[in-house]
Amino acid sequence: MKVVIDRNACAGHARCHELAPELFVLDDDGYIATDGFSVTTEAEKLALRSARACPERAIAIASDDKTHGQEQ
Amino acid sequence: MNSATEDTLTIPEHVPRELVCEFDIWDEISAAGVCAHQRAARFHDELPPIFYVPKLGYLPGAWVPQKTEDLRRILRDTQTFSSQSTMPFAAMLGEHWKLIPLELDPPEHTKYRALINGLLSPNKVTAIEAAIRQHAGDLIDTFAANKRCNFNQEFADKFPTLIFLRLMGWPETEAPRFVKWTHTLVKSQDMEEVVGAVAQIRNYLMQKIQDSRANPVDDFTGYLLNSEVDGQLLTDDELLGYCFLVFIGGLDTVASSLGFHFMHLALHPEHQADLRANPDKIPIAVEELLRAYSIVNMRRIVTCDVEIRGVQMKAGDIVLISTELGNTDPEVFDDPCEVNFDRGDGNAPHMAFSFGAHRCVGSHLARRELRIALELWLQKVPVFRLAEDCNPVMRAAGVFGMDELIFEWD
Ligand code: HEM
Numbered sequence: 001m002k003v004v005i006d007r008n009a010c011a012g013h014a015r016c017h018e019l020a021p022e023l024f025v026l027d028d029d030g031y032i033a034t035d036g037f038s039v040t041t042e043a044e045k046l047a048l049r050s051a052r053a054c055p056e057r058a059i060a061i062a063s064d065d066k067t068h069g070q071e072q
Numbered sequence: 073m074n075s076a077t078e079d080t081l082t083i084p085e086h087v088p089r090e091l092v093c094e095f096d097i098w099d100e101i102s103a104a105g106v107c108a109h110q111r112a113a114r115f116h117d118e119l120p121p122i123f124y125v126p127k128l129g130y131l132p133g134a135w136v137p138q139k140t141e142d143l144r145r146i147l148r149d150t151q152t153f154s155s156q157s158t159m160p161f162a163a164m165l166g167e168h169w170k171l172i173p174l175e176l177d178p179p180e181h182t183k184y185r186a187l188i189n190g191l192l193s194p195n196k197v198t199a200i201e202a203a204i205r206q207h208a209g210d211l212i213d214t215f216a217a218n219k220r221c222n223f224n225q226e227f228a229d230k231f232p233t234l235i236f237l238r239l240m241g242w243p244e245t246e247a248p249r250f251v252k253w254t255h256t257l258v259k260s261q262d263m264e265e266v267v268g269a270v271a272q273i274r275n276y277l278m279q280k281i282q283d284s285r286a287n288p289v290d291d292f293t294g295y296l297l298n299s300e301v302d303g304q305l306l307t308d309d310e311l312l313g314y315c316f317l318v319f320i321g322g323l324d325t326v327a328s329s330l331g332f333h334f335m336h337l338a339l340h341p342e343h344q345a346d347l348r349a350n351p352d353k354i355p356i357a358v359e360e361l362l363r364a365y366s367i368v369n370m371r372r373i374v375t376c377d378v379e380i381r382g383v384q385m386k387a388g389d390i391v392l393i394s395t396e397l398g399n400t401d402p403e404v405f406d407d408p409c410e411v412n413f414d415r416g417d418g419n420a421p422h423m424a425f426s427f428g429a430h431r432c433v434g435s436h437l438a439r440r441e442l443r444i445a446l447e448l449w450l451q452k453v454p455v456f457r458l459a460e461d462c463n464p465v466m467r468a469a470g471v472f473g474m475d476e477l478i479f480e481w482d
Contacts, residue, residue, distance in 0.1 A: 014194050026193070026194065026195075028195075053421060
């Protein structure tokens with residue numbers, strides 16, 4: 001599974017970071033510091049929860065087969 | 073402030089009669105007392121998804137969209153729904169400074185906002201967490217043994233003020249005057265008194281800015297003094313705009329939220345018991361309380377004719393963004409009036425701190441203050457309830473608040 005982040009939409013709520021600080025790393029200003037990443041099977045549920053928690057809907061989840069060409 | 077004159081009550085021609093709300097929404101909400109938020113939530117059943125109020129307290133008429141989706145769209149479209157000149161303070165003094173970054177729109181907003189994001193990031197808040205704890209604990213210790221406290225006076229007003237002063241690098245001894253100014257700004261019905269307070273705050277902040285220029289130190293103002301936008305140092309008016317905004321954005325909001333959250337717990341011993349038994353639930357409980365007891369009502373000005381949900385808005389119209397209504401939309405939240413700490417994953421994100429570019433820059437600090445206050449209270453004070461002689465007074469306005477909260481315990 002892959003997490004794809006629309007950084008332009010990030011407004012710095014940091015809800016994702018609150019739920020999963022290791023996955024969703026913030027920059028010094030408190031905004032998301034990554035465009036996305038692959039998620040291990042164990043972390044999938046946590047990533048999904050974090051995506052749902054984003055007030056700006058900036059976090060999308062893609063299954064691996066749908067994301068080629070989107071290697072971040 | 074009873075300055076709503078006849079002409080502000082004229083309803084523009086393009087507003088269909090059937091969308092006009094006949095009663096004063098803030099009076100109606102205030103009259104509901106401790107059930108204010110439940111009263112507001114019923115507007116979802118009683119009034120159209122977007123309705124029009126001919127006046128808002130002393131402010132002129134505005135559209136009131138209730139649906140979270142519409143509010144989200146409006147907050148995101150900063151070109152059509154502008155934040156410029158939405159606050160009255162400079163105008164009260166016949167001056168032209170703006171609250172920064174609140175009264176700016178992107179792309180200007182982005183540059184000014186970027187300067188302060190780093191000052192209030194989650195990491196920065198973590199760095200002062202020990203101090204926040206200390207302030208909260210010390211305050212609670214002053215009354216814990218009394219078995220009774222006047223919540224606003226003895227705790228809610230002081231706590232965020234002490235943190236604010238620390239953030240600004242100003243002495244704690246200034247707290248009483250800040251509390252007094254905040255009270256006048258949010259509670260006074262007397263326009264002259266309000267203008268007087270605004271002038272005093274302005275003069276005080278300008279003096280601090282001058283002092284800082286003369287004698288730079290490493291605090292909030294000192295940092296801003298050395299900051300540039302487009303290669304230019306900030307002007308005094310810009311510095312004032314920042315400081316005034318942090319003052320009105322960071323003091324009364326936290327105090328009011330504390331009031332509602334603690335009132336809820338005083339009225340719901342089962343929720344107190346739940347959090348006493350499960351303190352790890354406090355962060356999620358704070359989120360739910362922020363949702364169910366949202367307090368902020370901001371405004372936007374329509375810059376060009378636009379249609380939302382079939383409603384025609386025209387350039388110059390004002391739109392009220394009621395976070396209370398957005399956070400009780402039954403399409404988004406099941407049983408929206410129910411405070412349920414276990415909404416869990418199904419819980420949609422709330423908008424107590426707004427959506428989009430103007431998302432509350434103090435949200436990380438505010439959350440931490442609210443959590444720590446709750447945590448330490450539950451540790452230091454036994455089961456508390458509203459005192460028998462307590463008659464809370466609800467105040468619906470730009471920022472909702474609950475006055476005269478007195479708690480007791482055994
Ligand atoms: C529970 C407490 C608080 C609530 C509910 C709250 C709510 C809000 C909301 C809804 C906005 C958006 C306004 C808009 O879109 O026009 C906002 C903006 C803002 N808040 Fe807060 N706030 C709180 C605490 C704080 C604190 C503690 C600070 C400062 C330390 C602060 C500083 C600001 C600033 C500077 C803005 C303007 C951001 C911008 O325009 O980009 N707030 N707040």
